[in-house]
Amino acid sequence: MKPVEIYTSPLCGFCHAAKRLLKQKGVEFKEVDVLMHPKRKPEMIKRAGGKRTVPQILSAPPMSAAAMNCTSWIVRASWTACSRPDENRAAANHRFG
Numbered sequence: 001m002k003p004v005e006i007y008t009s010p011l012c013g014f015c016h017a018a019k020r021l022l023k024q025k026g027v028e029f030k031e032v033d034v035l036m037h038p039k040r041k042p043e044m045i046k047r048a049g050g051k052r053t054v055p056q057i058l059s060a061p062p063m064s065a066a067a068m069n070c071t072s073w074i075v076r077a078s079w080t081a082c083s084r085p086d087e088n089r090a091a092a093n094h095r096f097g
Helices: 013-024 038-047 065-083 084-097
Strands: 004-007 029-033 056-058
Touching: 004 013, 004 038, 013 029, 038 056
Parallel strands: 004 029
Antiparallel strands: 004 056
């Protein structure tokens, strides 16, 4: 199976958490740092269906079950932490600590 690609930035806490989770689940991935390689960001946006934020975790179908579980967990955690930052700051710090 083709490894998962994760588009990241070194300034992104969710990116660090995503990479840590993928490693824990044994998912092979190739990292693309869009801060160090800004010419790759348009590629990321196109592949991610117009999404401009990191992390973006992408793979050629079929994505492994472990990678899909990691991706959905990261999306839920990111939305929770970002949608209500005051309420969820402690929870997000605990999850990604």
